[in-house]
Amino acid sequence: MPRTLLPALALALLVPAAPASAAGDDPRWVFYSHDTTAYTSPWYAGAHRTMIGYGCTRAPYYSPDSRCPVGRGFHHGIDVALPCGTPIRAGRAGRVVSSAAYGPAYGAQPLVIRNRRLGVDLLVAHARRVYVSVGDRVRRGDRLARASDSGAPDGCHLHFEVRTAGGGLDDARRPVAFLDRKPA
Ligand SMILES: [Zn+2]
Helix, strand or coil: CCHHHHHHHHHHHHCCCCCHHHCCCCCCCCCCCCCCCCEEECCEEEEECEEECCEEECCCCCCECCCCCCCCEEECCEEEECCCCCEEECCCCEEEECCCCCCHHHCCCCEEEEECCCCEEEEEECEECCCCCCCCEECCCCEEEEEECCCCCCCCEEEEEEEECCCCHHHEECCHHHHCCEEC
């Protein structure tokens, strides 16, 4: 065996190969959903699992909520595990409106797209490299941002939330239908 191959061989033996499906997985992800299906969606590139669904959750990041079993909090959106940097696109058309009323829990640059026909605000949280500005009109498929962990303790993901247009947290509604997701 040529002497020059030895270091490479030793390295190959020491470092286990990661399974292909784990490429880009975030070690901070914790899944509080029983649904292990990977879904595609016009809102993001690739096929990915749900971390936390909408409604009462065992996830420890939320204050106990009177709507839920004792001690459990209420999650107002749906969290999709996205490797950091995953492209996020507009899954529905609308106009970008201010996200100033949203707190730091939504990250440094949350995005709100108002669809007047549907009467809803569509919120994309934990984004970075936001490519659109308040006042812009976006069409389905337009690039919006990239997934990040801004404001998220549990790794890079998309928090997708739907509220009645102009509404507050109490106006959040079940968001799944607006994701238009399909099992991969
Ligand atoms: Zn969330």
